[in-house]
Amino acid sequence: MQFFANRDPPASALISSYGKHDIVWMSNGPEWRQLRKIFVRKLMSSSSLNAGYGLRRQEVREIVREVYKQVGLPINIGEQIFLTILNVVMNMLWGGSLQGEDRKNVGVEFRQVVGEIVEMIGKPNISDFFPVLARFDLQGIKSNTKKLVSWFDRIFDSVIALRMDVDVDDKSEAKKENKESNKDFLQFLLELKNQGDSKTSLSMTQIKGLLLDTVLGGTDTTSTTLEWAMAEILKNPEIIRKVQEELDEVVGNDSIVEESHIPKLHYLNTVLKETLRLHPAVPLLVPHCPSQSCTVAGYTIPEGSRIFVNVWAMQRDPKAWENPLEFQPERFLKEPGKCDYQGNNFQYLPFGSGRRVCAGISLAEKLVAYVLATLLHSFDWKLPEGVKLDLSDKFGIILKKSEPLVAIPTARLSTPELYN
Numbered sequence: 001m002q003f004f005a006n007r008d009p010p011a012s013a014l015i016s017s018y019g020k021h022d023i024v025w026m027s028n029g030p031e032w033r034q035l036r037k038i039f040v041r042k043l044m045s046s047s048s049l050n051a052g053y054g055l056r057r058q059e060v061r062e063i064v065r066e067v068y069k070q071v072g073l074p075i076n077i078g079e080q081i082f083l084t085i086l087n088v089v090m091n092m093l094w095g096g097s098l099q100g101e102d103r104k105n106v107g108v109e110f111r112q113v114v115g116e117i118v119e120m121i122g123k124p125n126i127s128d129f130f131p132v133l134a135r136f137d138l139q140g141i142k143s144n145t146k147k148l149v150s151w152f153d154r155i156f157d158s159v160i161a162l163r164m165d166v167d168v169d170d171k172s173e174a175k176k177e178n179k180e181s182n183k184d185f186l187q188f189l190l191e192l193k194n195q196g197d198s199k200t201s202l203s204m205t206q207i208k209g210l211l212l213d214t215v216l217g218g219t220d221t222t223s224t225t226l227e228w229a230m231a232e233i234l235k236n237p238e239i240i241r242k243v244q245e246e247l248d249e250v251v252g253n254d255s256i257v258e259e260s261h262i263p264k265l266h267y268l269n270t271v272l273k274e275t276l277r278l279h280p281a282v283p284l285l286v287p288h289c290p291s292q293s294c295t296v297a298g299y300t301i302p303e304g305s306r307i308f309v310n311v312w313a314m315q316r317d318p319k320a321w322e323n324p325l326e327f328q329p330e331r332f333l334k335e336p337g338k339c340d341y342q343g344n345n346f347q348y349l350p351f352g353s354g355r356r357v358c359a360g361i362s363l364a365e366k367l368v369a370y371v372l373a374t375l376l377h378s379f380d381w382k383l384p385e386g387v388k389l390d391l392s393d394k395f396g397i398i399l400k401k402s403e404p405l406v407a408i409p410t411a412r413l414s415t416p417e418l419y420n
């Protein structure tokens with residue numbers, strides 16, 4: 001329903017969206033359509049995703065090398081996965097990634113700042129419920145969010161300044177040609193800013209809004225989903241056996257997983273669907289806001305209300321799902337077409353539905369499956385001695401595990417060269 005395509009950002013999100021100059025929080029209208037079109041066409045089209053495979057592959061090989069170095073030791077899986085996803089996202093945005101010591105040190109700081117911003121956006125804020133109190137910022141949510149966003153702002157300023165410097169210095173034909181074929185998202189956005197007409201031009205604020213959307217929307221969601229998937233798999237030895245059997249059949253244990261294998265990994269794909277059913281990364285979606293009063297199932301929804309769609313509860317509803325609390329990937333094998341990620345079935349909406357459906361589904365689907373397949377194909381996993389698996393969650397706009405998942409990897413491929 002198009003009435004529901006609006007947003008009503010809380011005070012914290014007004015800051016993290018540079019004043020609604022981004023895709024996630026901007027109201028439905030021509031400016032939002034333009035930003036979303038740029039994002040989807042430039043970053044999420046099949047040709048862009050195919051062109052970016054080399055970079056994703058490089059980062060996935062890096063996590064394999066990192067984990068291999070720590071075989072036999074307990075590792076924080078969510079942290080490792082976050083660093084990989086962050087590098088993939090940064091590569092797409094401005095062609096940079098964190099390597100060596102920075103991968104760990106700066107990457108961990110990034111994770112902390114992303115986590116804190118997400119926490120500020122999800123935290124109930126008195127200023128949102130009683131606008132007369134907004135200027136007092138009683139819980140310090142606005143001032144905290146400002147501090148966190150300025151951390152990102154400094155990074156964006158420095159990559160943008162560097163890019164502009166390079167542009168001024170370097171106008172040679174060869175370099176221009178090279179740049180044309182390797183244009184990353186930032187380059188494309190800066191060109192739109194400089195060359196676009198009044199309809200297509202972008203402001204610097206919108207550019208930063210798009211960068212922050214991609215970092216915030218793309219990293220914590222995907223890495224949290226992967227951490228849940230690994231936790232559910234570790235709890236169910238029969239599931240890990242089936243996934244590895246399929247991997248050995250499709251990939252073989254003298255070879256490495258490639259993204260082209262993913263469509264053939266039917267069982268693994270159902271494991272991901274089931275993970276997103278029980279642990280939807282964004283359990284209440286991003287709040288919607290009807291642009292006019294309307295009636296839904298006999299209830300009047302007044303214009304301007306803030307609507308939370310509880311997909312967490314819908315995806316556990318016993319009227320819609322058999323044994324809803326059990327992790328049973330097979331349920332998706334019975335009717336493979338029944339639940340897609342586009343929100344066509346209202347019992348299953350992990351990415352939302354309609355106009356404001358997640359703009360990053362095509363990347364999320366590829367990346368999550370590729371990382372999970374690689375981790376389970378390259379390693380066996382077990383919990384440290386005496387540790388009990390904890391599957392409780394922590395409320396927030398992103399539904400995270402309350403305790404980080406720590407597990408011990410063992411190598412399972414035929415030769416050490418496959419870990420290079």
Ligand code: HEM
Binds near residue numbers: 219353355360
């Ligand atoms: C498993 C991973 C992911 C999940 C579960 C997820 C889920 C969601 C959900 C539920 C929404 C809100 C939909 C609504 O309000 O109806 C959303 C919006 C959005 N997501 Fe994702 N997401 C994921 C990954 C990504 C990635 C990788 C990116 C980009 C790199 C991304 C970018 C966005 C953007 C830009 C929006 C705002 C769309 C709009 O308001 O028009 N997401 N996502």
